Amino acid sequence: MAALNLAPADVADDLSRYIHPAVGGERNFEIAVKGAHCAGCIAKIEGGVKGIAGVSAARLNLSTGKLTVAWRDDAVKPQMVLRRVRDLGYEAQPFEAPAVLDAEAHEGRMLLRCLAVSGFATVFIMGLTDAIWYGADLSPALRQSFFWLAAAVSVPVTLYSGQVFYLSAWSVLRQWRTNMDVPISLALLLALGLSLYQTAQRAHDTYFDAAVMLTFLLLVGRYLDFRLRDRARGAARHLLVMQSLLAQRFRPDAKLETVAARELAPGDHIFLATGERLPVNGTLLERNSEADLSLVTGETMPVSLAASATLLAGSIITGAPATILVTARVEDSLVADLARLLEAGQQTRNRYVNLAEKAARAYVPLVTGLALLVFVGWLLAGAGLEHAITSAITVLIITCPCALGLAVPAVQVAATSRLFRKGVFVKSGNALERLAEIDVAVFDKTGTLTLGKPVLENGAEIAPDMLQNAALLARGSRHPLARALAEAAGPGPVATDLRETAGAGLEAAGRRLGNAAWCGIASGNGGSELWFREGNTAPMVFRFHDKIRPETKAVVTSLKNRGIDVEMLTGDRADAAGDIAREAGIALWNAEVGPAAKALHMKSYRAGGRRTLMVGDGLNDTAALALAHVSVAPGTAAEVSQLAADLVIRGDSLEPLIEAIDVSRKAKRLVLQNFAMAALYNLTAIPMAAFGLVSPLVAAVTMAGSSLLVTLNALRLVQS
Amino acid sequence: MNGMAVVIAAALLLGLGGLGVLLWALSSDQYEDLEGDALRILNDDPPPPAS
Numbered sequence: 152m153a154a155l156n157l158a159p160a161d162v163a164d165d166l167s168r169y170i171h172p173a174v175g176g177e178r179n180f181e182i183a184v185k186g187a188h189c190a191g192c193i194a195k196i197e198g199g200v201k202g203i204a205g206v207s208a209a210r211l212n213l214s215t216g217k218l219t220v221a222w223r224d225d226a227v228k229p230q231m232v233l234r235r236v237r238d239l240g241y242e243a244q245p246f247e248a249p250a251v252l253d254a255e256a257h258e259g260r261m262l263l264r265c266l267a268v269s270g271f272a273t274v275f276i277m278g279l280t281d282a283i284w285y286g287a288d289l290s291p292a293l294r295q296s297f298f299w300l301a302a303a304v305s306v307p308v309t310l311y312s313g314q315v316f317y318l319s320a321w322s323v324l325r326q327w328r329t330n331m332d333v334p335i336s337l338a339l340l341l342a343l344g345l346s347l348y349q350t351a352q353r354a355h356d357t358y359f360d361a362a363v364m365l366t367f368l369l370l371v372g373r374y375l376d377f378r379l380r381d382r383a384r385g386a387a388r389h390l391l392v393m394q395s396l397l398a399q400r401f402r403p404d405a406k407l408e409t410v411a412a413r414e415l416a417p418g419d420h421i422f423l424a425t426g427e428r429l430p431v432n433g434t435l436l437e438r439n440s441e442a443d444l445s446l447v448t449g450e451t452m453p454v455s456l457a458a459s460a461t462l463l464a465g466s467i468i469t470g471a472p473a474t475i476l477v478t479a480r481v482e483d484s485l486v487a488d489l490a491r492l493l494e495a496g497q498q499t500r501n502r503y504v505n506l507a508e509k510a511a512r513a514y515v516p517l518v519t520g521l522a523l524l525v526f527v528g529w530l531l532a533g534a535g536l537e538h539a540i541t542s543a544i545t546v547l548i549i550t551c552p553c554a555l556g557l558a559v560p561a562v563q564v565a566a567t568s569r570l571f572r573k574g575v576f577v578k579s580g581n582a583l584e585r586l587a588e589i590d591v592a593v594f595d596k597t598g599t600l601t602l603g604k605p606v607l608e609n610g611a612e613i614a615p616d617m618l619q620n621a622a623l624l625a626r627g628s629r630h631p632l633a634r635a636l637a638e639a640a641g642p643g644p645v646a647t648d649l650r651e652t653a654g655a656g657l658e659a660a661g662r663r664l665g666n667a668a669w670c671g672i673a674s675g676n677g678g679s680e681l682w683f684r685e686g687n688t689a690p691m692v693f694r695f696h697d698k699i700r701p702e703t704k705a706v707v708t709s710l711k712n713r714g715i716d717v718e719m720l721t722g723d724r725a726d727a728a729g730d731i732a733r734e735a736g737i738a739l740w741n742a743e744v745g746p747a748a749k750a751l752h753m754k755s756y757r758a759g760g761r762r763t764l765m766v767g768d769g770l771n772d773t774a775a776l777a778l779a780h781v782s783v784a785p786g787t788a789a790e791v792s793q794l795a796a797d798l799v800i801r802g803d804s805l806e807p808l809i810e811a812i813d814v815s816r817k818a819k820r821l822v823l824q825n826f827a828m829a830a831l832y833n834l835t836a837i838p839m840a841a842f843g844l845v846s847p848l849v850a851a852v853t854m855a856g857s858s859l860l861v862t863l864n865a866l867r868l869v870q871s
Numbered sequence: 872m873n874g875m876a877v878v879i880a881a882a883l884l885l886g887l888g889g890l891g892v893l894l895w896a897l898s899s900d901q902y903e904d905l906e907g908d909a910l911r912i913l914n915d916d917p918p919p920p921a922s
Contacts, residue, residue: 190913213907263897271890278882293875300879 166229166409169245173221177207180229181246182218184236187211192241199239203231217246244397259381262315262374269312269367273360276301280360284848291353298350301359306343309362313339315373331511331552334518335369338551341544356541358548361850368858369556376560379567380579398430399423401474412481419477423468425629433475435460441470443631455666469630505581506822507559514552522546525841538843545840549850550833554857558825561865566818569869574786574801575811582797584822585781586815588762592710593752593775595767596721596728599785599805600703600735603768605632605679605695607639617691621683624649624657624664632681633657633664635695661686702806703735709809715764720744720752722771750774766808768792783808814868821868825861832857 166180173179187196193211196218200209205224211217220232229245236243279301283294316339320332339362346357399407401420412430415421420436423429441455444466455470456462462475522543529539567577577583594600610618622640625633627649646659656665663670663684670682670690684690707717719740721728728742744752749767753775756763765772765779768788776782776795784796785805793799800807836853839845896902 190910193907193911194914211907212904213910214904260897260902263902264894267890267893267897271886275882275886279879304883 177221183246185242265312266370272308272363273367276360305359305363372557432479436474440473443467518550549836549840554829554861565865565868575807576799583815587819589764591716592764598768601697605635606698608694608696706805746771753778
C-alpha cells in the first residue's frame with residue numbers, strides 16, 4: 152500500500168467540526184495541549200502558533216491546558232496548528248469539551264460571585280452594627296434608621312448569596328433526606344425574619360450582621376471545597392481530553408483520513424506510525440513490527456510481533472509503522488473494559504461516608520430537636536409564645552454549623568496544598584481521609600518498585616571504547632533498548648549516515664547494532680539484549696534488565712515502621728519477582744498475577760475488613776487501583792491508571808508517598824480537633840441561647856471566633 | 872447628622888464600587904487562568920514596532 156509513505160501533512164482529514172465561528176468573522180479552534188508548565192511554554196506555544204501566517208490570536212490557558220487559536224484567513228488549516236504545537240514538543244489534540252465541564256465552570260463563577268457579594272455586605276453591615284453595639288449615645292431614631300439600612304442591604308444579599316445553600320437544602324428535603332445545608336438555610340432565613348420583626352417592633356435584637364457574616368464564612372468554606380475538587384478534576388479533565396484519541400483510517404482510495412477513534416468499526420484498516428498508541432483491539436497486517444505492551448501487560452520490554460499477531464488497545468508501536476485491521480470498537484476494546492471496572496470501583500468509593508457527612512447526619516436531628524425542646528420548655532415554664540419562638544430561633548441561629556462547614560475543607564486545602572508542593576497530587580478530598588486509615592500497602596512491581604525502564608546490566612564486562620562505538624549508533628534511535636544504551640554511554644556524537652531498519656537494527660559505517668539476526672547470530676539468549684558487531688569481528692552482547700528504584704527499600708521500611716503491611720503483586724515471572732522482592736525487603740509477594748486476579752485480591756482484602764493502599768502504574772493495575780480503599784499512581788503511570796488513582800505522585804520518586812501518609816494522618820487528627828472545637832463552642836452557646844442570654848453581639852463574636860479558630864488550626868498543616 | 876448620612880452613603884458607594892469592579896473582572900474572564908497569568912509576567916512583551 153503506497154499510502155504508508157504519506158507524510159502526515161498529506162493526510163486528507165476533516166477537523167471542521169472542531170472549528171467554531173467567533174465574532175467578526177473569525178474562526179476559533181480549541182486544542183488540548185499537554186506538557187505545558189511554565190512561562191517559557193506559554194511564550195513558545197503562543198509565539199509559535201502566532202507565527203503561522205494568517206493566525207490572528209493564540210492564547211493558552213495553563214490551568215485547563217486549552218489553547219484557543221483564532222484566524223480569519225481560509226489558508227489556515229487546523230492541521231497546521233496541531234502540527235506546529237506538536238513540533239514544539241507538546242502533545243496536542245482537538246479539544247472536545249464534555250458538557251460537564253461547562254457546568255463546573257458555571258458553578259465556580261456562581262460561588263465566587265456570591266462570595267464577593269456577601270463579603271461586601273459583611274464589611275458594610277459590621278461597620279453599621281458596631282456603631283449600634285458600641286454607640287450608647289445613638290438616638291433611638293438614628294438607631295432605627297441604621298437597622299432599616301442594615302435590613303435593606305442584608306436581606307437581598309443573604310437571599311442572593313445564600314441561594315447555594317437554599318437550593319441544596321431544597322433538593323435534599325424533596326427526597327425526604329437532610330444535609331448540613333438544611334440547618335444553615337433555616338438559620339439564615341430565620342435570622343432575617345426575626346430581625347425584620349424585631350426592627351418593625353422597634354426592639355434591638357437584630358441578627359442582620361450575623362446572617363451576612365454566616366453566609367460569607369460558609370461560602371468561604373464552600374469555595375475552598377470547590378477549588379479543591381476543581382483542581383483535582385483538572386487533572387482528570389486533562390486525561391479525559393487527551394483520551395479522545397484520533398486514528399488514521401484508510402479510505403477506499405487508499406488515502407488516509409483522520410477520524411475519532413470511537414468512529415472506528417471492525418473491518419477498518421488503520422495506520423499507526425512508530426510511537427503511536429493503538430486505540431482499539433486489532434490484528435497486525437503485512438509486515439512484522441514491534442510493540443511496547445507495558446500499558447496492557449505491565450511488561451516493560453518491547454515485544455516483537457509477526458504479521459497477523461493480535462494486538463490489544465493500549466499497545467504502542469515501537470517498530471516499523473504498521474497497518475492494523477480493527478477487530479473491535481473502542482467501547483468493546485480492552486480500555487473500555489477497564490473503564491467499566493473503574494466505574495465499579497468509583498461506585499464502591501462513593502459509598503464511603505466521610506467525616507463531614509457523618510457529622511452532618513448526627514448534627515441535624517440533634518439541633519432541630521434542641522430548638523423544639525427549648526420552644527416547648529419556655530411554653531411550659533409559662534413564658535409567652537413570642538419569647539419561646541425567639542429563643543428557639545436563637546438556638547437555631549447560634550448552632551448554624553459555620554465552624555463545622557469550615558472544619559473539613561480548611562484542613563483539606565491546607566493538606567493538599569502542602570502535598571502539592573511536595574509533588575503529590577490529591578485528586579479527591581476524602582482520598583486523604585481514606586489514606587489515613589490504611590493498614591496494607593500493595594505494590595505493583597514493574598514501573599512502581601522498579602524504574603520500569605531497561606538499564607544496561609553487563610556494563611562492567613564491556614570495554615569503554617566498544618560502548619562508545621555502539622553508542623554512536625544507539626543515540627540515533629528511539630528504541631527503548633538503544634536509548635538505555637545511549638544513557639549508559641553518556642552524551643556524545645551520533646554516527647553520520649545512520650540507517651535504521653525497523654524491527655531489526657541500526658547500521659552505519661560497517662557497524663551494526665540490533666537484534667541477534669541483524670548481527671549474524673542465529674539465535675540470541677532471549678530476554679532483552681542488543682547485539683553489536685564492528686566489521687567482521689565477533690559480535691558482542693549488551694544485556695538489559697529493569698532496576699529497582701534507589702528509594703524503594705527505604706520507602707518499604709518506612710511503611711513497616713508506620714504499622715503498615717507491605718505486599719507485592721506482579722504479572723511478571725516468579726524468579727524476576729523474587730529478586731526484586733528480596734531487594735526491596737518485601738516478604739509477602741505473588742508473581743504471575745493477572746489484572747483480574749489483582750482486582751480479586753483487592754476485593755478479598757476489602758471483604759476481610761482490611762484497608763488497602765494500592766500503588767501501581769500499568770493498565771493491568773487499573774482495576775486494582777479502582778477497587779482498593781485508596782490508590783496511588785506514580786507520575787510515569789499510564790493515563791488510565793492516573794485517572795483511576797486517588798493520588799498521583801509527580802516526578803520520579805516514591806518517597807513523597809510516605810509524606811502523603813503522614814500528612815493524611817495529621818490532617819485527620821486536625822479535622823477531629825476542629826470538630827471538637829466546634830462542638831465545644833456549641834456546648835457553651837446553646838445553653839446561653841436556650842435561656843435567652845445571647846445578644847446579637849455575642850452571636851457575632853462567637854461565630855466569627857470559632858470559625859477563625861478552626862481555620863487557624865487547619866493552617867498548622869501548612870507550616871513545618 | 873448630615874455628616875453621618877454623607878459618610879454612610881460614601882461607604883456604601885465605595886463598597887458597591889469595589890464589588891462592581893470584582894464582578895466585572897469575573898465576567899471578563901480574568902479569573903479563568905490564575906496559574907498562567909501569574910507566569911505570564913515573566914515573559915517579555917514583543918518589542919514595539921520601530922516607527
